[in-house]
Amino acid sequence: MSRIRMSLRYGETPANVFSDFAWIRQNERELLAKYGECNILVYQQQVIGFGNNYQEAVDNAEQNITVGDEEITPVHQWLRERSQRIGMLRKISANQ
Amino acid sequence: MTRISLRITQSPPEAEVMIRFLRADGGWLYITATVDTGAEITFLPIDLLAILAYDTVNTAHLTVERAGVKKADYEVVETSILVQIEDEFGNVSQPFTMPIWFGQTSVRLFGMTNALERGVLHLDMQALSGYIDIP
Numbered sequence: 001m002s003r004i005r006m007s008l009r010y011g012e013t014p015a016n017v018f019s020d021f022a023w024i025r026q027n028e029r030e031l032l033a034k035y036g037e038c039n040i041l042v043y044q045q046q047v048i049g050f051g052n053n054y055q056e057a058v059d060n061a062e063q064n065i066t067v068g069d070e071e072i073t074p075v076h077q078w079l080r081e082r083s084q085r086i087g088m089l090r091k092i093s094a095n096q
Numbered sequence: 097m098t099r100i101s102l103r104i105t106q107s108p109p110e111a112e113v114m115i116r117f118l119r120a121d122g123g124w125l126y127i128t129a130t131v132d133t134g135a136e137i138t139f140l141p142i143d144l145l146a147i148l149a150y151d152t153v154n155t156a157h158l159t160v161e162r163a164g165v166k167k168a169d170y171e172v173v174e175t176s177i178l179v180q181i182e183d184e185f186g187n188v189s190q191p192f193t194m195p196i197w198f199g200q201t202s203v204r205l206f207g208m209t210n211a212l213e214r215g216v217l218h219l220d221m222q223a224l225s226g227y228i229d230i231p
Contacts, residue, residue, distance in 0.1 A: 007123025008116075011188075017126060018184040021114070025103070037202070053143040053202075075126060078202055082108055 004041075004048075004061055005071050014073040016044050024077050032079050043074035097215070098190075101183040102131060102226035104219070111219055111226045113206050118149040118178040118191075126182075127204055131226075133217065135207035142173065142198040150175040150196075160197060172197040181230065189215075189230045 008014070023045045024031065031040065031047065039057040041049040049061025054076060061074065102111040111131040115138075116124045125147065129138065155175040162170075176195045182188040195210055208217055215230030 006125060007119050007121050008125070009123060012124075013182075013186075021126075021128065022184070039202075053141060054147070055143060077128060078204060080202065082105070082110070 002062060003065055003068060003070060003072050004058065005073050006058060006076065008073065016073060017075055020045060020075045021077065024075070024079075028079065028082075032081065035079060037078075037080050039076065039078050041074040041076055043072050048072075048074055097229045097231060098187050100181050100187050100189060100228045100230060101185060102219075102228065104221060104224040104226045106221060106224065109221045111221075113228070114182050114184075115206065116180045116182060116188075117144075119147055120149045121147075122149075124180075129204040129206040131208060131217070131219075132205040133208045133219075135205055136209045137174070137207040138194055138196045138210070139172070139201065139203060139205040139207065140196055140198050141201055141204070145173065145175075145198045148177050150177050151193075158197070160199070170197075170199040170201065172199040181228065183227075192231075 020042045024042055035050050038050050038052060039054055040047050041057045041061045048064055049057045051057040051060050057076065100113070102113050104111050112128055113131055114126060114128050116126055119125050155173060158172050158174050160170050160172050174195065174197050176193050178191050179194045180189050180191050192214060211228070215228050217228050219226045
């Protein structure tokens with residue numbers, strides 16, 4: 001039985017959510033140096049999983065956490081170098 | 097109207113918003129995205145499509161490009177998903193349906209063109225201040 005719960009109930013905001021997002025922002029340079037550009041899962045200011053996409057990060061976290069009863073609610077974030085500007089997408093055609 | 101605070105960075109100048117997406121299992125998933133004031137539609141990695149509760153009826157396949165960049169085309173799936181936007185101060189919008197493009201990318205962009213039909217964006221990059229007023 002997985003301890004990791006990524007699916008939150010409507011209106012639910014676990015106590016770690018905003019502090020973990022803030023921790024990621026504050027430590028972004030160090031995290032990038034350690035993990036490179038990737039998806040990470042963080043719970044209580046610890047990286048518990050990482051991977052090339054969301055599911056890989058969740059699967060990696062499943063392997064890393066210890067067995068126990070306590071449910072955890074990690075946040076998911078994409079680590080990226082901020083030196084490149086992204087954006088400005090527009091539609092050019094509809095495909096079949 | 098609810099005022100949703102954005103996180104502003106100066107280097108590079110960017111604004112980031114926190115979005116809750118309805119999942120296929122009925123729960124909600126937080127994703128942070130960079131606000132793109134020039135984008136038509138929100139743009140997300142296609143692997144997330146597998147876990148989100150998207151509109152399976154009104155789904156289309158499109159080609160999109162990064163404005164002004166030749167050979168920067170993306171094949172995308174256009175659909176829509178129920179979302180809320182939220183900030184760290186507990187402010188949260190009403191749920192609303194947002195059109196989204198999913199493509200082979202890692203970027204998460206919050207396209208403002210559609211969102212601005214529902215609300216007003218305020219950005220002061222020098223003061224590191226930004227928010228969206230939205231129902």
